[in-house]
Amino acid sequence: MKPAKEAPIARGTTIQSYALRQYDEFKTLNKKLPWLAALAGVKPLPAGETANEAGLTEYLQSIVKNKDLRTSRLMDDFLGINWNCSGVVWFKDTASFMTLLMATRLPDFVPERPNITLANVLSDEYPMECFLYMSAYKQNYLDKQSIPTFLHLFDSYTEQMPQFEALPTARVPRNQPDQDVWPPGVTSPIELPYHYVTVPVHFPPGGYVNGGNVRLSFNGRTKFNFLKEDIMMS
Numbered sequence: 001m002k003p004a005k006e007a008p009i010a011r012g013t014t015i016q017s018y019a020l021r022q023y024d025e026f027k028t029l030n031k032k033l034p035w036l037a038a039l040a041g042v043k044p045l046p047a048g049e050t051a052n053e054a055g056l057t058e059y060l061q062s063i064v065k066n067k068d069l070r071t072s073r074l075m076d077d078f079l080g081i082n083w084n085c086s087g088v089v090w091f092k093d094t095a096s097f098m099t100l101l102m103a104t105r106l107p108d109f110v111p112e113r114p115n116i117t118l119a120n121v122l123s124d125e126y127p128m129e130c131f132l133y134m135s136a137y138k139q140n141y142l143d144k145q146s147i148p149t150f151l152h153l154f155d156s157y158t159e160q161m162p163q164f165e166a167l168p169t170a171r172v173p174r175n176q177p178d179q180d181v182w183p184p185g186v187t188s189p190i191e192l193p194y195h196y197v198t199v200p201v202h203f204p205p206g207g208y209v210n211g212g213n214v215r216l217s218f219n220g221r222t223k224f225n226f227l228k229e230d231i232m233m234s
Contacts, residue, residue: 019079020112020113021078021109023056026051026059028109029074030045032074033063033074034069041065041066074108077109080127083127088100090223100134106134111126114128116161117162121162121215121218125219125222128157130219132153133216133223136150154204154205155205158204158213159205160212161211162214163210163211196208
């Protein structure tokens with residue numbers, strides 16, 4: 001579904017755009033609304049045949065008619081606004097890492113997916129990508145559904161990314177896929193170590209030989225000290 005959202009811009013005018021949401025996300029929104037929401041005029045969440053665009057639009061309109069709900073952080077998260085991952089310190093030191101795990105807020109809903117292509121693969125990290133990185137560290141391991149939900153998001157993100165496929169002549173022993181990125185100046189296939197291929201340290205989908213993980217690794221440059229060029233050169 002594409003619930004319409006309105007967001008004030010710099011000069012106080014209003015623009016109309018869309019937030020892409022699945023029906024399961026509507027159910028999550030409904031579950032997280034205050035229990036007094038019905039008394040505030042919020043209609044029941046449509047189910048069955050009434051869970052169509054018209055029915056869900058009417059449901060959302062009943063929410064935004066209430067100022068407290070309309071301006072709540074829950075609705076900000078649902079509409080994918082007012083969160084851009086700014087201020088997250090990541091792994092500067094032990095204190096910042098513990099802050100990330102225990103205090104840094106993760107939105108209740110996944111921000112809108114970016115359209116990453118080879119043309120913009122070196123662009124700055126998008127909110128959805130930051131959400132994905134943070135989710136890997138903030139999963140609720142007591143919730144049996146939490147991990148499968150994250151892995152589905154992780155896999156689908158990787159599949160969407162440019163694959164950086166190597167030339168057909170790049171085949172290497174042990175039938176490793178031709179999806180690795182060659183360093184500058186390399187003109188012949190590289191035989192990768194067995195464990196590098198079969199047991200990647202952080203278990204990204206398909207391992208490090210999956211070209212779809214290049215964008216994810218690139219985004220790590222803002223998070224890990226050993227990937228920050230200025231620190232390595234100092």
